Amino acid sequence: MATLPPTAAQVTQGRHDQAAEIRIERLFSIFVGAGYLGYIPLLAGAIAATAEHTAGWWTPFALTLTFGPPVVLLVAALTHHRTISTWAARAAAVGYIVAAATFGLAWDGQPVPGYLWFYAIPGVAALAAAITLSSRWALSAMVAAVIPANVYQHFAREDSFTDNVLVITLFSISFILLFLAAAIVAVRTGRVLDATRANTYAEAAAAAAADARRSQRSHIDALLHDWVISTMLAAGRQGNSESVRRQATVTLGKLDAGPIALTRLPAATAMAQLRSGVLEVDLAQHIDARVEDDGIALPADVVDVIDAAVCEAVRNSILHAGPGASRTVSLHITGHGIDAVVADDGAGFAPGDVPPHRLGLAVSVLGRLRALPGGTAELITAPGEGTTVALSWTDDDQRTRAHERAAR
Template sequence: MDDDQQVSTTDAAHHSTDRLIRITGRFVGVGYGAYLLLLIPDIARTGNVVPGWWTPTTVAVVFGTGFAFAASTFHPSIGVIRTAGSIAALAFPVMAALWWTAWDGVTFDQGGTFLAAFPGVAALAAATVWHPVPAFVHMTVSVVLVQLSNQAVREPFPRSNIVAEICFAMMFCTVFVAATLAAVRTGRILDATISTTHDDAARAAAATAREVERERLDALIHDEVMSSLLAVARHGRTPSLARQARSALMHLDDLTTGTVLETFSADEALAQLRSAATTVDESIEFTVKDDSLERTEQYPVETVRAIAAALAEALRNSLIHAQASKRSVTARLAPSTVEITVMDDGIGFDRRSVPPHRLGVAVSIEGRMRQLDGGSTDIVSSAAGTIVRLGWKR
């Protein structure tokens, strides 16, 4: 796998997490905008408590990085988004800490600092792009800093319990931070599950492909090579057998090129049908009706194999149950048509007397042919024998 493929795979593997980060980042940006509008009076008042540089700088840095984080979510690179989120998260505690260097220690304000109103928004930015432990550490540090600032600037006025203030702010922020962390974690789990599923599917597909190749080779050896050798032993060299042998050699050559057959020629289809019949009964009388068929006619592979399987099942039923002395198969291939007739002179059977658990006729013959588009089955049985007609029309 080259580098481009690796990058593509990685991007696809983290698609759900990236989308959650982008959505949450935009939500955080909206939160910064809402608090900026609500806190305009408090921001103006705070300018009288600390030197003039801190308030405009804090507004620009804290809210500016928050808006930049939201804007970065439209960037194609998730790395840029994570960097912007980290900067927005760090800007809040940094500016909260700088308040102590800017405060003159003399001027007091009963309202407290405006930063105390929204430490949770910055904590959401941290939770979006960081792991849980650093996100909670960030939230704790931010809450403690702004609550201590409030306590200090209110000193001449009645003060509340600083521990209670910190605990309340922590609990309030924790709800949103925990929800954000859980959402991002869910995205990671989903991505990991998808990645694992894709890997499992790829392995299963590879195993299926190997199994299909094995079955294809087994079918070729059984249906064409062994069938040709058996026919040589029984009938000697005939034009039909020569065509069958050439077909077997051609298909063996196809194995080296990875060619997958979708259709059979008339000769190949007859070879499949003859092989299915002789596998069940080597002495079967197999007759080809109208051997002057146009040899360029093509038949779907799955259709021929389904008919061959139904033919084999009909012969097996005859061998096991019919007590017949003679069996025969007649095949007729015409343009867009296949007709197979299986006959025996056995004792016959009554369909109504067949136990429900015996599925040979219902499933392996009638059911199989019913699944073919254009397939049909006709079974006639009496004390004089049984006739099974299998048909297909394109």
């Protein structure tokens, strides 16, 4: 069963290989690596024919450069080794170019029956370049691969001297360019998707911060109105009187008291809000609600965050657990904070398989609590084993005061 502890990264952010760009690169790497290997049996006859008219060193040299890196590329892509895959893709493109360019050094000048084996695969080399290189370098690699392949093919075949080598080369470039452009756009689209996702996370965090600032600003406004301005008005009306001096001392004490305590809700009111939020999502949902200490008060903004996170967890369970799943919701207000658990016995899932664009669980549930001081969130799930979302918030001030009372 997969468990994401409170300190783990968020579901979609914690999996680096879930980035759209990386996934597209991996798919193209598998395609290119498998494509190279698939050509080997198809080119066997052409390889043998070409070897008869080249120096003994060139064929093993060219085959190693051409097909060696794609094998590494395929294995690295299948095993999720991105760095190795990146360099293997570049080596596959460069290796083909070097192999094709050095054919002239080894050729004996006699016509080669059929066709040169490397003439068939410059497009695959161009796709290898497109996986990790910029569009400019990928286009340059394509041209560098196509030109020697077409030129040598023209002069090495006895029946091709009537062909226009320039026209044939331009046709090859235009044909390969269609596939190369598609690959470049696909990789670039992955980058755009990743940037969009990052912006979405940033905007969600900014919205949460803005809400916190608005809440804090309202308390500052209240302090200014109730104490600072009233003290100044009293001083203007009464002058330097004893009562004004006392009021000024109290006001200064409040200004120097550090962070302003946010509005707090009684435990019963907080529980009523949490229950109401769950029932708005599912009116028939049974809720195990317990208040351990009626005397504590909880910050209103904390209750709002937990309320929203629990509601989203219930909503996710309804949508994804399956029609036959049952779920439990437990809300527990203790003397030190709030504990909330949403659990179902439904389909479950593999956290690493959550698509990068799915923000409900990552941001609206886990992210909310992990961004809250004192908040923790834990996800326990696996395919076929249900899902449990455990949320908690601990009031460090309440805990400190409880320890002090216990010590006395």
